[in-house]
Amino acid sequence: MAQTYFPASAPPPPPRAQRPHVELGSEPSATERFIAEHIEPRHEALRRWSSTLPHEELLQRAARRKKMTIKKITDSNQLFFLSGVVVGGMDGVITSLVSHQARRVSRSKAMTKRYLTASDVPTPKGKAINPTEFSRAVKYLKSLGGPVTVKPSSGRASKGITVNVTRESQLRQAWQAAMAARSATSESRYLIVMEEYTPGLDLRAYVVGSTVVGAVARLPLYVVGDGISTVGSLADAEISRRGPNEYLKGRQPEVTNAMLAPLELTRDSVLPFGKLQPLSAIADTTRGGGLAVDVLDLLADELKELAVEGLWAIPGLGAAAVDLLAPSLGSAEGAVVLDVNPYANIMQFHYPAYGEPRRVNDAVMEEILERASR
Amino acid sequence: MPTELTSDTGSHPGHAPGDETEQEPVTQDAGAEAEDQPLPENAVERFIAEHVQPRRHEFRSAEQLPSAAQLLGTALARRRIEVKKIVEGRWAFYFAGTVIGGLSHGLTTLVSAHARRVLGDAEALRGHLKLMDIPCAEEGAELSGLQLRGFVVGRELVSMLALIPPYEYDDAVGGPEAVRLLDSTAADSGAGQPQVIAVDVTELVSEYISSLAVDAVRAVPGLFAAGVDLEVFSLESLRSAVVLDVDENADLLPHHVPTLGPGRDVADAIAEQILISAAL
Numbered sequence: 001m002a003q004t005y006f007p008a009s010a011p012p013p014p015p016r017a018q019r020p021h022v023e024l025g026s027e028p029s030a031t032e033r034f035i036a037e038h039i040e041p042r043h044e045a046l047r048r049w050s051s052t053l054p055h056e057e058l059l060q061r062a063a064r065r066k067k068m069t070i071k072k073i074t075d076s077n078q079l080f081f082l083s084g085v086v087v088g089g090m091d092g093v094i095t096s097l098v099s100h101q102a103r104r105v106s107r108s109k110a111m112t113k114r115y116l117t118a119s120d121v122p123t124p125k126g127k128a129i130n131p132t133e134f135s136r137a138v139k140y141l142k143s144l145g146g147p148v149t150v151k152p153s154s155g156r157a158s159k160g161i162t163v164n165v166t167r168e169s170q171l172r173q174a175w176q177a178a179m180a181a182r183s184a185t186s187e188s189r190y191l192i193v194m195e196e197y198t199p200g201l202d203l204r205a206y207v208v209g210s211t212v213v214g215a216v217a218r219l220p221l222y223v224v225g226d227g228i229s230t231v232g233s234l235a236d237a238e239i240s241r242r243g244p245n246e247y248l249k250g251r252q253p254e255v256t257n258a259m260l261a262p263l264e265l266t267r268d269s270v271l272p273f274g275k276l277q278p279l280s281a282i283a284d285t286t287r288g289g290g291l292a293v294d295v296l297d298l299l300a301d302e303l304k305e306l307a308v309e310g311l312w313a314i315p316g317l318g319a320a321a322v323d324l325l326a327p328s329l330g331s332a333e334g335a336v337v338l339d340v341n342p343y344a345n346i347m348q349f350h351y352p353a354y355g356e357p358r359r360v361n362d363a364v365m366e367e368i369l370e371r372a373s374r
Numbered sequence: 375m376p377t378e379l380t381s382d383t384g385s386h387p388g389h390a391p392g393d394e395t396e397q398e399p400v401t402q403d404a405g406a407e408a409e410d411q412p413l414p415e416n417a418v419e420r421f422i423a424e425h426v427q428p429r430r431h432e433f434r435s436a437e438q439l440p441s442a443a444q445l446l447g448t449a450l451a452r453r454r455i456e457v458k459k460i461v462e463g464r465w466a467f468y469f470a471g472t473v474i475g476g477l478s479h480g481l482t483t484l485v486s487a488h489a490r491r492v493l494g495d496a497e498a499l500r501g502h503l504k505l506m507d508i509p510c511a512e513e514g515a516e517l518s519g520l521q522l523r524g525f526v527v528g529r530e531l532v533s534m535l536a537l538i539p540p541y542e543y544d545d546a547v548g549g550p551e552a553v554r555l556l557d558s559t560a561a562d563s564g565a566g567q568p569q570v571i572a573v574d575v576t577e578l579v580s581e582y583i584s585s586l587a588v589d590a591v592r593a594v595p596g597l598f599a600a601g602v603d604l605e606v607f608s609l610e611s612l613r614s615a616v617v618l619d620v621d622e623n624a625d626l627l628p629h630h631v632p633t634l635g636p637g638r639d640v641a642d643a644i645a646e647q648i649l650i651s652a653a654l
Binding site for chain 1: 481486501
């Protein structure tokens with residue numbers, strides 16, 4: 001056996017550090033269990049997307065594949081033609097599969113809840129409260145008797161959402177965060193939704209017609225302690241690791257002490273060996289370093305059915321993302337529908353961090369053609 | 375239903391071959407007259423003299439009318455579609471326990487969000503119509519022809535009304551020259567004329583005019599029910615016909631209960647289209 005020769009002047013290379021095996025606590029959350037079971041074993045197999053297409057272009061390419069031609073009236077108003085006949089179009093990011101009623105409903109989480117409830121689709125108990133009525137919010141927190149989630153009724157991209165609120169002081173901070181998330185384009189009647197906090201794995205299913213064509217588990221940015229490295233260095237290494245992934249590259253946060261403060265951590269904190277530590281309470285896949293992991297083949301049929309029921313509860317909605325919280329992928333027991341979102345960006349289904357890419361764009365275009373033929 | 379041309383030689387509907395009176399010129403173009411023929415004048419007066427005055431005694435008088443929502447509700451109920459109120463102004467339609475559509479502040483789910491935005495902008499609508507080579511009136515154009523208001527559901531024209539102002543008719547003169555149009559805002563309610571006289575002409579318009587209305591709605595993506603306003607100079611010909619507007623919020627009631635004519639069940643067609651769109 002050949003011997004490895006090291007010149008006397010050069011020290012031997014240090015042994016490569018093994019990624020610590022995750023040690024789950026006594027009551028791991030559904031997210032932590034999912035990470036331990038499905039992500040950590042293939043941690044190194046992070047997808048490398050060398051280039052990506054934006055949402056609109058994914059849909060345009062699918063249209064052309066189906067022999068449609070596209071004409072732009074304006075940048076935000078496009079028509080799809082097949083054999084000279086208008087079969088559909090895009091208004092901004094939504095297609096003509098979205099009725100006027102569905103669009104109005106989807107702009108309000110409170111209104112979406114009403115439609116879900118009317119169709120007996122399980123959704124967390126909650127209500128919408130005027131931002132000026134904080135005292136009502138406090139009363140409601142007490143009446144629910146358990147942790148709540150606070151979020152703006154309108155608004156997207158995980159802004160202003162606080163989960164697991166149990167005390168008035170937390171509620172006050174959450175209230176301010178929800179109000180700060182109000183954008184200039186929000187409707188004048190801005191409400192804040194309080195609902196029972198339902199722990200579970202954050203899932204986003206993309207439903208077209210009566211089929212789930214894509215499903216991702218959305219995970220927060222997390223690190224695994226090794227007993228030596230600081231949280232800051234672990235986070236920086238993780239973010240750096242994502243560099244070759246063109247989809248993830250621009251979606252990473254700056255991990256600061258302010259970001260870590262709600263977790264009672266700082267960049268200099270050292271985690272025990274094997275400790276799985278999410279760095280945010282919610283999975284923000286837009287700018288918060290969250291990961292979208294393809295789980296379409298793992299999703300139980302009953303969860304898929306629940307997602308379809310969520311879509312169908314909104315009149316005139318032919319395609320949208322349905323957000324669910326589920327205790328596990330294998331069952332719909334305890335699962336709830338949080339939101340139905342026709343504005344959802346389909347890129348995360350096409351460019352998951354782990355798992356298979358799903359051609360949601362093709363399914364959308366097929367549905368457009370099918371409906372035009374009715 | 376639109377009057378069918380009997381042959382490609384353009385023989386005028388309702389007239390036997392060889393009839394010398396009021397024959398339209400032969401043309402190859404669908405519904406178009408020869409370009410060198412002058413545009414018919416007094417289109418409104420001619421229409422009144424020919425189609426309205428002889429049946430003036432049949433005008434409907436003011437009566438207790440259902441609302442458009444009630445008409446739609448009845449049509450949905452006939453198809454065992456349950457209507458459930460979500461909040462004020464918003465309803466969901468259920469068939470066999472499944473949501474198949476809904477109504478929100480007067481608009482059904484046969485109107486896409488995209489269509490709503492296009493129709494809210496007259497210039498955007500003109501852009502869509504021009505892209506499809508559908509003749510449309512320019513902004514501010516003066517209207518001198520006969521105003522038609524159609525209702526298209528799916529790919530069919532369900533109803534077409536001619537809308538005319540109140541008028542006086544001199545029996546001693548007769549013909550179009552006997553008609554004097556009145557200002558609708560000054561209509562004398564005591565004379566029993568409505569401010570606008572709606573005449574059911576669904577059976578009288580040619581297939582070319584029907585197609586123009588249908589094409590106008592189809593030019594707007596995700597639109598499966600809407601009113602269409604047209605200006606025409608003849609019920610048979612497309613010559614100089616233009617689309618004035620497409621209205622996703624058009625009132626059903628005048629189509630159901632016009633001033634003159636049988637009326638058409640537009641609500642029923644909408645309910646049927648809602649079922650078709652749900653593909654159940």
